[in-house]
Amino acid sequence: MTLTKNTFIGEYSYSLDSKGRINIPSKFRQAMSEDNLETFVITRGLDPCIWVYPLIQWQQIEKDLKSLSSLSKIHRAFVRNTARYATPSTYDKQGRIKLTPSLVEYSFLKKEILIIGMVNKIEIWDPIQLNNVDTNISKINPEEYDALSDKIVL
Amino acid sequence: MTLTKNTFIGEYSYSLDSKGRINIPSKFRQAMSEDNLETFVITRGLDPCIWVYPLIQWQQIEKDLKSLSSLSKIHRAFVRNTARYATPSTYDKQGRIKLTPSLVEYSFLKKEILIIGMVNKIEIWDPIQLNNVDTNISKINPEEYDALSDKIVL
DNA sequence: GTAATTAACCCACAACTACCCACAATTTTA
DNA sequence: TAAAATTGTGGGTAGTTGTGGGTTAATTAC
Numbered sequence: 200m201t202l203t204k205n206t207f208i209g210e211y212s213y214s215l216d217s218k219g220r221i222n223i224p225s226k227f228r229q230a231m232s233e234d235n236l237e238t239f240v241i242t243r244g245l246d247p248c249i250w251v252y253p254l255i256q257w258q259q260i261e262k263d264l265k266s267l268s269s270l271s272k273i274h275r276a277f278v279r280n281t282a283r284y285a286t287p288s289t290y291d292k293q294g295r296i297k298l299t300p301s302l303v304e305y306s307f308l309k310k311e312i313l314i315i316g317m318v319n320k321i322e323i324w325d326p327i328q329l330n331n332v333d334t335n336i337s338k339i340n341p342e343e344y345d346a347l348s349d350k351i352v353l
Numbered sequence: 354m355t356l357t358k359n360t361f362i363g364e365y366s367y368s369l370d371s372k373g374r375i376n377i378p379s380k381f382r383q384a385m386s387e388d389n390l391e392t393f394v395i396t397r398g399l400d401p402c403i404w405v406y407p408l409i410q411w412q413q414i415e416k417d418l419k420s421l422s423s424l425s426k427i428h429r430a431f432v433r434n435t436a437r438y439a440t441p442s443t444y445d446k447q448g449r450i451k452l453t454p455s456l457v458e459y460s461f462l463k464k465e466i467l468i469i470g471m472v473n474k475i476e477i478w479d480p481i482q483l484n485n486v487d488t489n490i491s492k493i494n495p496e497e498y499d500a501l502s503d504k505i506v507l
Numbered sequence: 508g509t510a511a512t513t514a515a516c517c518c519a520c521a522a523c524t525a526c527c528c529a530c531a532a533t534t535t536t537a
Numbered sequence: 538t539a540a541a542a543t544t545g546t547g548g549g550t551a552g553t554t555g556t557g558g559g560t561t562a563a564t565t566a567c
Binding site: 213214216217218220222224225293294295 | 553554555556557558
Binding site: 508509510511512513514515516517518519520521522523524525526527528529530531532533534535536537 | 538539540541542543544545546547548549550551552553554555556557558559560561562563564565566567
């Protein structure tokens with residue numbers, strides 16, 4: 200049961216198999232396949248996790264990156280660090296993707312993994328990392344969220 | 354007899370069956386079906402209960418979440434903590450929804466449950482939790498309501 | 508150029524979910 | 538007041554989903 204296309208919500212518990220494959224939740228696959236583009240871009244997250252962008256979303260990022268001038272040092276750094284770890288990918292007939300050893304190492308993945316819908320992208324986590332990361336709800340001062348009250352209602 | 358569409362008021366007493374299903378009051382179903390969108394999003398409430406948003410309502414939240422940049426740590430945390438527990442759902446031909454074990458555990462649901470209309474969303478409660486929660490009317494200082502007097506007339 | 512390694516593709520199966528039917532209790536209608 | 542329709546609850550069945558592993562094709566290493 201899919202809501203909006205290319206929009207991902209929810210948390211799923213899966214496993215990384217001996218061949219380095221991870222299942223993509225069928226709801227997420229449906230949300231992507233509405234464009235008949237079963238293609239996405241896998242890269243490092245800013246937290247210790249893996250980010251998976253549907254193609255449409257990634258193309259927007261590419262467009263934004265093109266607007267940055269390489270005259271600026273910080274722009275060069277940002278473009279390089281964003282582009283270098285990104286790999287295009289598709290899933291197999293069973294709905295699984297293959298992760299590179301480099302990404303598995305970066306995100307500390309073991310057998311048990313968590314997949315989280317982040318609205319415009321998907322995150323793949325090791326459960327322990329997710330608990331310990333400084334963006335975990337238990338480590339956020341509630342007052343920090345107050346600054347968002349003019350952006351979000353709930 | 355429905356009043357305004359996508360607007361829910363009243364309290365209903367139902368039961369959680371052995372398959373984790375809960376009936377949605379027929380009045381609430383009528384209030385939602387006017388859009389022919391028998392779809393909603395189930396998630397954790399900020400109190401120990403379950404929140405059920407009609408699709409229209411949730412889509413506004415998604416739109417707001419999409420406007421937050423993942424470059425900001427606090428924004429990432431907020432998007433993750435909001436999106437992660439949300440599941441899209443519909444009701445079956447008998448008018449029931451299926452709750453995930455994770456949500457049942459979070460809200461301490463047993464067999465008997467209470468469904469409360471919260472105007473723009475629906476809450477599902479364990480009766481004991483509802484009595485004990487610190488937002489219960491018996492635990493609110495009436496003077497705290499005074500701060501609302503410029504927002505609500507009654 | 509050949510061997511070894513890796514990736515892609517296919518099949519199989521257990522667990523789970525969505526869908527369907529049934530029925531008692533309640534409410535509405537005639 | 539009786540019949541008809543609706544509502545809430547229980548359970549069976551067929552289809553889907555997640556996971557493991559075997560076989561072939563492609564890539565890499567020597």
